[in-house]
Amino acid sequence: MAQRYCTLGCFLALVYGDKLWDVPVPSDQFPGPGKLTWEPECQYQLRHLQDGARISSVLPPNIEGHWISTGCEVRPGPEFLTRSYTFYPNRLFKALQFYYSDPQCQRPLYSLVIKGKMRLRQASWITRGATEADYSLHKVGIVFYTQDAMSNIRAQMNRTCVGFVSTGRTWAPGRLYELLSAKADRDCTAALNFTMHELSLVRLEKQYISEEKGGLLEKLYLGDIHTEISERIHYRPNGFQQPLQSALHHTHPCHVCNLIYNSDEHQPPILPNTTEPPAHLGGKWVSSQCEVRPAVLFLTRYLTFHGDNRTWEGFYYHYADPLCKQHTFTLRAAGYYTKGVPSKHVKGGTELAFTVNQVWVTPLNQATLRMLNMSRLGSCGTSGSWAIGEEQDITATGGCDVLGIRLPHTEYELFKIAQDNHGRPLLYLGERPTDGSSPSTPNKRPTSYQPPLTQCSSEPTRPSKQHQSMDLALDSAPLPQPQFWALLMLMFIMLHILRPN
Numbered sequence: 001m002a003q004r005y006c007t008l009g010c011f012l013a014l015v016y017g018d019k020l021w022d023v024p025v026p027s028d029q030f031p032g033p034g035k036l037t038w039e040p041e042c043q044y045q046l047r048h049l050q051d052g053a054r055i056s057s058v059l060p061p062n063i064e065g066h067w068i069s070t071g072c073e074v075r076p077g078p079e080f081l082t083r084s085y086t087f088y089p090n091r092l093f094k095a096l097q098f099y100y101s102d103p104q105c106q107r108p109l110y111s112l113v114i115k116g117k118m119r120l121r122q123a124s125w126i127t128r129g130a131t132e133a134d135y136s137l138h139k140v141g142i143v144f145y146t147q148d149a150m151s152n153i154r155a156q157m158n159r160t161c162v163g164f165v166s167t168g169r170t171w172a173p174g175r176l177y178e179l180l181s182a183k184a185d186r187d188c189t190a191a192l193n194f195t196m197h198e199l200s201l202v203r204l205e206k207q208y209i210s211e212e213k214g215g216l217l218e219k220l221y222l223g224d225i226h227t228e229i230s231e232r233i234h235y236r237p238n239g240f241q242q243p244l245q246s247a248l249h250h251t252h253p254c255h256v257c258n259l260i261y262n263s264d265e266h267q268p269p270i271l272p273n274t275t276e277p278p279a280h281l282g283g284k285w286v287s288s289q290c291e292v293r294p295a296v297l298f299l300t301r302y303l304t305f306h307g308d309n310r311t312w313e314g315f316y317y318h319y320a321d322p323l324c325k326q327h328t329f330t331l332r333a334a335g336y337y338t339k340g341v342p343s344k345h346v347k348g349g350t351e352l353a354f355t356v357n358q359v360w361v362t363p364l365n366q367a368t369l370r371m372l373n374m375s376r377l378g379s380c381g382t383s384g385s386w387a388i389g390e391e392q393d394i395t396a397t398g399g400c401d402v403l404g405i406r407l408p409h410t411e412y413e414l415f416k417i418a419q420d421n422h423g424r425p426l427l428y429l430g431e432r433p434t435d436g437s438s439p440s441t442p443n444k445r446p447t448s449y450q451p452p453l454t455q456c457s458s459e460p461t462r463p464s465k466q467h468q469s470m471d472l473a474l475d476s477a478p479l480p481q482p483q484f485w486a487l488l489m490l491m492f493i494m495l496h497i498l499r500p501n
């Protein structure tokens with residue numbers, strides 16, 4: 001168990017001992033630039049992600065301009081919303097948030113008009129590739145669109161902010177009420193659990209896409225929202241929400257973009273009807289971007305679901321950097337899942353349970369290798385020694401202590417299937433709990449979603465044994481537990497001390 005108590009000194013030794021991030025990786029472990037003859041679409045998409053997909057992040061970011069949601073967003077709760085934020089050259093901003101009662105964002109409840117000032121500060125220590133920011137709020141106003149929404153929030157106000165309700169004014173939908181005024185030193189936003197901490201972490205990405213009109217896509221990532229509502233107000237983001245896109249340089253076609261762009265608090269965007277694809281998991285799915293998880297983890301996923309016998313297999317590719325170029329380790333997992341049932345709590349979502357009963361680990365850099373190599377014999381794979389690029393089965397040892405993986409492991413999940421703007425199916429799996437734990441009981445089931453996976457093959461094909469290590473896929477389940485996140489975090493902090501950027 002010694003490795004459990006490996007603290008700062010131990011990791012310092014690890015980091016100084018090697019050039020942590022410069023470890024060459026055997027190139028045959030990954031899809032190279034050459035043409036691959038099996039599953040071209042899935043392989044192509046993964047390779048594209050590894051190429052960085054011609055994405056560059058801009059430091060320091062210039063976020064001036066108008067930024068919009070490209071669809072109906074789901075926040076933990078669930079809350080359904082669309083956003084339209086404008087940042088002015090003088091650091092002032094105006095953010096509009098439109099809240100809805102339905103997962104298509106067709107029935108507006110109320111909107112918030114948030115005005116304030118924001119100042120970008122230094123590059124984040126914790127979340128590589130992100131910039132920290134300070135903000136202050138000048139005014140927050142609320143406009144209701146239905147009598148019900150108004151009564152509900154008014155009742156809450158009456159409990160937490162009596163002065164706000166008893167102003168003697170009659171309440172009416174369509175009228176703007178000031179919830180917060182810096183000048184008047186009044187703040188009644190707590191009744192809504194409202195916070196704008198998302199503005200304290202910023203990342204701007206530019207992507208050049210030949211098939212897009214204009215060729216340029218600009219995405220603004222703002223800080224994530226804690227999955228536990230009671231933590232929300234105190235939580236300082238270290239991951240991101242789904243990005244906003246520039247009103248000038250967004251994905252095409254995007255009918256919704258125009259609707260949101262042209263909306264204001266008096267005319268909330270009402271998103272168009274969309275055909276809902278059936279909630280079938282079957283097929284192969286890959287990440288559509290390098291994903292950032294809170295507590296500093298970068299990864300891409302490749303999952304295969306066999307609808308006929310409800311088994312699944314997946315690969316999680318873990319990286320040290322926000323463009324997913326520097327490999328750290330890969331997890332391959334397999335298991336089964338239950339039949340999905342429509343979620344009562346999260347409209348539009350489907351609930352099921354995933355079980356992982358087999359996991360394989362491939363260390364891909366010296367830090368992970370050392371960590372695995374230090375683990376107690378029999379606590380993480382039977383062989384007792386690890387090598388870079390060599391996959392080892394950790395099923396026989398019931399998982400891996402040092403990675404915080406216990407097997408078998410069941411997670412209570414949520415998913416939805418949607419379509420991207422080219423009509424391709426997208427799979428949204430549930431957001432992981434922000435505290436790094438796993439949704440191992442039904443009451444921890446997610447109420448919001450991770451970034452979507454794109455379908456790259458609708459017909460599951462038999463994985464070829466010979467090419468297993470290249471058949472990149474990683475499941476959604478056996479994520480490292482808090483202790484491991486803490487270790488990873490430490491590695492990143494060390495990295496920043498050694499290489500300030």
Ligand SMILES: *[C@@H]1O[C@H](CO)[C@@H](O)[C@H](O)[C@H]1NC(C)=O
Pocket residue numbers: 154155158165
């Ligand atoms: C606010 O609450 C008090 C009791 O707590 C109640 O008497 C009053 O009618 C409420 N006012 C409104 C506007 O709901």
Ligand SMILES: *[C@@H]1O[C@H](CO)[C@@H](O)[C@H](O)[C@H]1NC(C)=O
Pocket residue numbers: 156191192193229230231
């Ligand atoms: C605010 O959070 C509390 C839990 O901390 C919850 O009971 C309450 O319903 C939330 N209010 C709103 C408006 O979501």
Ligand SMILES: *[C@@H]1O[C@H](CO)[C@@H](O)[C@H](O)[C@H]1NC(C)=O
Pocket residue numbers: 106270271272273
């Ligand atoms: C969506 O379709 C329903 C009927 O299926 C219709 O009643 C509704 O008006 C449509 N909404 C929009 C925004 O087109």
Ligand SMILES: *[C@@H]1O[C@H](CO)[C@@H](O)[C@H](O)[C@H]1NC(C)=O
Pocket residue numbers: 306308309310311460462463
């Ligand atoms: C489930 O089905 C897939 C494809 O149909 C097959 O490759 C796999 O071996 C099956 N798994 C089990 C446990 O039967």
Ligand SMILES: *[C@@H]1O[C@H](CO)[C@@H](O)[C@H](O)[C@H]1NC(C)=O
Pocket residue numbers: 369370373384385386
């Ligand atoms: C891993 O452990 C084995 C034996 O336990 C040792 O021979 C090998 O050098 C170690 N490798 C590293 C990178 O520590």
